Amino acid sequence: MxxxxxxxxxxxxxxxxxxxxxxxxxxxxxxxxxxxxxxxxxxxxxxxxxxxxxxxxxxxxxDFFPEKKLKSFCASQIVDYLSKTNDYYEHFQLPNIERHFHSLLSHSTGKNNLEYIRQFFGELKNDLLKRIDEDRTQWFPAIKKASEQLTLLQPDVNDFSIDISEQRTDPLEEKLNDLKSLFIIHLSVECDENLCYGVIFAIYTLAKDIKQNNRIRHRILKPLSEALQLASAKTIR
Known part of the structure; x- marks a missing residue:
């Protein structure tokens, strides 16, 4: 599109x-x-x-990623959007994958590696929930606090550079790719194809969502938060 x-x-x-x-x-x-x-x-x-x-x-x-335009938005706008994104991961997408896994397992018989694949998903889930908790309790509040401290002074915190050629490897993206590979390459059971597709599609949807929003996290919010922290430190002196 x-x-x-x-x-x-x-x-x-x-x-x-x-x-x-x-x-x-x-x-x-x-x-x-x-x-x-x-x-x-x-x-x-x-x-x-x-x-x-x-x-x-x-x-x-x-291929669309207007760094200059995103840099012009208030940090709290980006934080609020990513906070709602995290809520969606935690309360909808992760439970949705778990429901699909449960249905697939309950309709599969004989020796298979589905339980191993679900355990791998459990590890991925814990990693994502840990990052969400760190965002909620540490990173996002720190960004908002620094932004509020600078509101009256209105310094030019948008004066930071972004390396658009940087290829950042995100562990969550890698694990999601591995999880998809386990189904597509290593699945060792004949199971209900529709149920299996439901799991894979739910995983694919989460993987796409995380990949797209990581671009905002890593290439905009991270350098913006560093700029805010630096500007805040200068005003305190």
């Missing part, structure tokens, strides 16, 4: 790219959007249209 714009109908965008449904949910938008365009929907929900469009375009287009 190409880029989406403010004058496009949100329903048309969702129909072409249904994986955006959980993304718009994080902005408080539910299905039943009618035939309103993006700008109207954002206005009715008191959302920053440019930020909303930037997140949507970043999610659906792997």
């Amino acid at each position: 190409g880029l989406v714009y403010a004058d496009m109908k949100l329903c048309d965008i969702i129909l072409q790219e249904p994986t955006l449904i959980p993304v718009i949910n994080r902005f408080g938008i539910s299905l039943g959007v009618g035939d309103k365009n993006v700008q109207t929907v954002c206005k009715e929900n008191k959302l920053d249209t440019n930020f909303f469009l930037t997140i949507l375009n970043t999610f659906i287009n792997k």
Whole structure:
């Protein structure tokens, strides 16, 4: 799908790219959007249209990543979006994969390696929940605190560089790829293909979501938080 714009109908965008449904949910938008365009929907929900469009375009287009535009947004906007993203991982996507695993296991008989694959998923789940907890209790509060301290002074914290050529390897992305490989390459059981597809699709959806949002985490929020911390330290002196 190409880029989406403010004058496009949100329903048309969702129909072409249904994986955006959980993304718009994080902005408080539910299905039943009618035939309103993006700008109207954002206005009715008191959302920053440019930020909303930037997140949507970043999610659906792997080559779209406007660092300069994202740098212009308030740090708290990015933190709030990623906080809701973490909530979605914890309360919806992870439980959804677990439900699919349980159904697949309960309908599979004979000797197989499904329990080993589920244990591998359990390790991945614990890693993701640990990162979510660190975000919630440490990193995100520190960013918001530094941002609030600098609100009155309004220093130019956007003066930081981003190495767009950097290829960052994320352990969670690697584990999700390994988990998909276990199913596709190493599955040692004849099982219900539909149930197996349900597990793989749920894993794929989580993997795509994490990959897209890691671009914002690593290439924007991390350098922005470092800039905020540096500016905050200078004002305290």
